[in-house]
Amino acid sequence: MKIEVRDLEKSWKEYTLTNDNGMQVNVLNFGGIITKMLVPDKAGNLENIVLGYADYKDYQTNPNYFGALIGPVAGRIANSQFTLDGQEYKLENNEGTHHLHGGSTGFHQVIWDVEPFEKVDAVGLVLSYNRDDGEGGYPGNVDVQVTYTLHQNNQFEISYTASTDKTTPLTLTNHSYFNLSGNLRHSLHEQHVSIDSDQFVELDEELIPTGELLPVDGSPFDFRSARPLGDGFNASTDQNRVAGKGIDHYFIFNENDKETKVTAADPVSGRKMTVQTDQPGMVMYTSNNLAEGLELQEGMSRQYLGVCFETQASPASLHHEGFPGVVLKPGEVYQTRTLFEFGVL
Template sequence: MKINTKKITVPNQEWKLFTLVNDNGMEVSFLNYGGAITKILVPNRDNTFENVVLGYKEYEDYIENPVFLGALIGRVAGRIQGSQFVLDGTTYTLPANNGENHLHGGPTGFHSVAWESDAFETENEVGVNLSHTSNDGDGGYPGNLTMKVTYTLDNSNNFSITYEGSSDQKTVLTATNHSYFNLSGNLKENILEHEVTLDSSSFVELDEDLIPTGKEIAVEGTSFDFRNGQRIKVGAESNNPQNKVASNGYDQNFIFDDNKKEKAIVRDYTSGRELVVTTDQPGVVLYSSNSMDESLNLVEGSSRKYLGLCLETQSSPASLNHEGFPGIVLDKGEKYQSKTTFSFNLINK
């Protein structure tokens, strides 16, 4: 195993690009800027190594990054209705960056800062610790928040992201990663034929602005039933109002049942690649890049609809406005801890 480090120069900034390499040849590359994962190389069934995430051709495009490619998301992943929330009787107003709503931590969120970085190697894994202090008032949020995010790769092709955080005031926090996966390899195909399995029997209903209504909907008998595996094209072709709201696809938060260790499985039968997600988070937002247009210049060509699949493991910002959802309030001095692992395998025939 090894870690390669490269300096990346963009206008008025200098970043670090890390590449974690294991003994099998799997590689994970990411920037300290926004923690953005730029490339993941894994083999197909013919042992051909190809990239399975979306990444920009030019590194400076990660500065704008309108679709959060590969980035760390926080302080709060997802949308906060009306760009404000109330905590202990105090109303906090956040910048609106998605219509009238606040999305993915706003314009100055985790995705838009250069994190301090410290690479390490042990007998079993290689990795990098990323650290950042979000000051009281950053993005409208209360509290001086200290974050550490650790990326690690082992020889079983497990790529793990561990999040740790603490604040000197009561605040809100639920962090995630926004990588777009495409297991076909080098974006040869879209993800409509990708088969997804989720350990979830309910999802959170969205309104026309993609804001949670406070209602959970059972997946039974709908295009949202991924419990036994289902292709993404089912939702893309569905007349279900919730698929229509999400621009003919998925952008909903699925609540895990905790029946299985493997919370999400993605399979591409053409390449033979399989992605297994394990996490201690209570749910996942499944986003099938339904709103992606052709304006982004990616390593393998122009972006387009249905080109990648996001699995955003997180708690629910809906808990700020509705009862019964996984909470995101972090008390003063409390330690926020979370871990999500992305494991890459070959499909057993």
Template sequence: MQVTKRSVKNDWTLFTLENDRGMSLDVLDFGGVVTRLTVPDRHGKSENIVLAFDDIDDYKKNKPYFGALIGPVAGRIQQAMFTLGEKKINLKPSEGRHELHGGEAGYHQKLWNVESFQTDTEVGVVLQGSWNDRAYNYPGSVQVTVTYTLTNDNEWIIAYQAITDEMTPLTLTNHTYFNLTGDRTHSIAGHQVQMKSEGYLELDEELIPTGLIDSGNGGPFDFSRERLIKSGSGSGHKQNQVAGDGYDHYFLLKKGSAEQVRVKEPTSGRVLSMETTQPGVVFYTGNGLNEDFVLSDGKKAKKHSGFCLEAQGPPASLHHKGLPSIWLKPGEEYKHQTVYRFSMD
């Protein structure tokens, strides 16, 4: 087990976490961005399984949010507004009429204070930041701590903690794109997904939840049994078409379930399991990726060359009743954990 660090462009620092089983994780202090995650396949060959930019300067914009920490509110806030008591709060739109992933105030654009740690069984980094984003109309000053831990059990654990001095919406996630083949330009169509879900949030034409929870039973949104990603991206189902011929939907997870999401790639044998304390996950299949994004090794991204499992609370709860709340009050602590576990089949 070891942690190393080195200076890179823009006076940023890149931390490399390595365990004793051939797995490693590279993290930038800028945006908490994961730039590399190497995992062995069934033959013991370690390959990078996440999408990252070839030019580190591209993280200054990071339009696809490769590997980034997302906040203060992950996801889309309808019409870039919400109400706090009787007061209407208007944010700055960043995607059409809506705000996406914190907009210009997003945590993916912040320089975090980072400290590393190491024990006999795990290594990691602790990212800390304290921000007042009133310039973008978010209420309160928020203190955030995010810990990335790599274990000898081939687990990447993300622990989130935050407090605020004013009531404010907050839900954090990580936006890493995975491709378990080890070839980041290879389609994820053949990945097999299984999920313990209560249903998903229906989207309108602008990718905003309508408030309707659809059980998805029997169709391309039913992951109670293993389902190929391509069975949804090529289904012709209206909700797949709305999302750009794939998935970009919030799934409500069954409470207390172990291994809530399982993704298997048959060729490499790699398996990714996810468990989280969050109430749900956005399953996104890279529908907006294209060759404008140059990946590491000079390869170009393609549609469906990566998928995301963004464990988080639903920002739709700011506009629709009956969904888990994302409000954080003074005196309360935001505390969640997501575990990505890697194995072989």
């Protein structure tokens, strides 16, 4: 187990976590961005399974949020406004008339304080950031800690902790794009995914939740049994169409005692990933709107090249009843974790 640090420009640093199996995770202090994740296939070959830029300077803008920590609120806030305790707050419009992923001053755009740690069976990083009251239009001084832990058994854990001195919306996630084929060898079409979810959230033409929950039964969004992702995003329903011929929807996890909420596998490489989380749901995004022509580490970008599993609560709860809430109050502690475990078929 080891940790290495490389100094880049603009006070940026890149941390490399490696376990004794050779699994490796690279992280920037800028945006908490995961730039690379090397995982063995069925033959033991270590290859990168996340999308990342060939030139780290491209993370400065990073419109696709590759690998980034997302906050204060992951997802879209309708009309860039919300009301808490009788007071209305207006946020930046950074996607049409709506507010996406914390805006231009979101957590993906800040330099985090990083404290590396080493244990007998794990190495990791504690990332800390103190958001000032009013920053980005959000209320409250908020202290945030995000811990990345690479375990010896090829588990990668992200745990989030936060507190505030004013009532404020908060739901954090990581925006890594996974492609288990390794080194972007194939698109997502034949990669198999299962999701422990009976319901997903209906979107309008601007990708804003309508307030309606739809049953997955009989739809392209039914991943209760593992199936190729292409079966889901190649469908021609209205919900696929509004998402840019794909999936960019919030799935509400079923309430049960299952720790594993998502599985993903690539039948060619044999890589398998399971996602365990205590979050109430997640956005699955199949990179429908990923533009062509971006220089990535293993080639050029194209549609359907990576899938995001954005475990989080739902910002739709700021405008609709019946959605997992995102409001954090003084005296409360925001605490959640998501664990990615890697193996082979």
